[in-house]
Amino acid sequence: xAAFYLSLFPQFALPGLTTTAARTVLAGLFWIMTxxxxxxxxxxxxxxxxxxxxxxxxxxxxxxxxxxxxxxGTALAVRG
Numbered sequence: 475x476a477a478f479y480l481s482l483f484p485q486f487a488l489p490g491l492t493t494t495a496a497r498t499v500l501a502g503l504f505w506i507m508t509x510x511x512x513x514x515x516x517x518x519x520x521x522x523x524x525x526x527x528x529x530x531x532x533x534x535x536x537x538x539x540x541x542x543x544x545x546x547g548t549a550l551a552v553r554g
Contacts, residue, residue: 479501488496525531 479497483497483500486496486500488499491499526535
């Protein structure tokens with residue numbers, strides 16, 4: 475993160491603020507934007523987790539995964 479801040483922030487000048495204050499403001503804005511992005515993502519993933527924990531869904535995913543792996547193995551065997 476330090477490399478990100480040091481490489482990106484000097485491109486943005488906030489008039490009337492010292493360098494330290496400007497970088498603090500920019501870091502705070504970055505933190506708020508990150509929070510505004512990750513909160514909805516986490517809420518969505520919490521709902522997805524509830525769905526994925528259902529026994530029928532787990533069984534279906536295991537079946538699809540198994541068929542996919544057998545198909546990939548067969549494709550590799552036919553090619554080789």
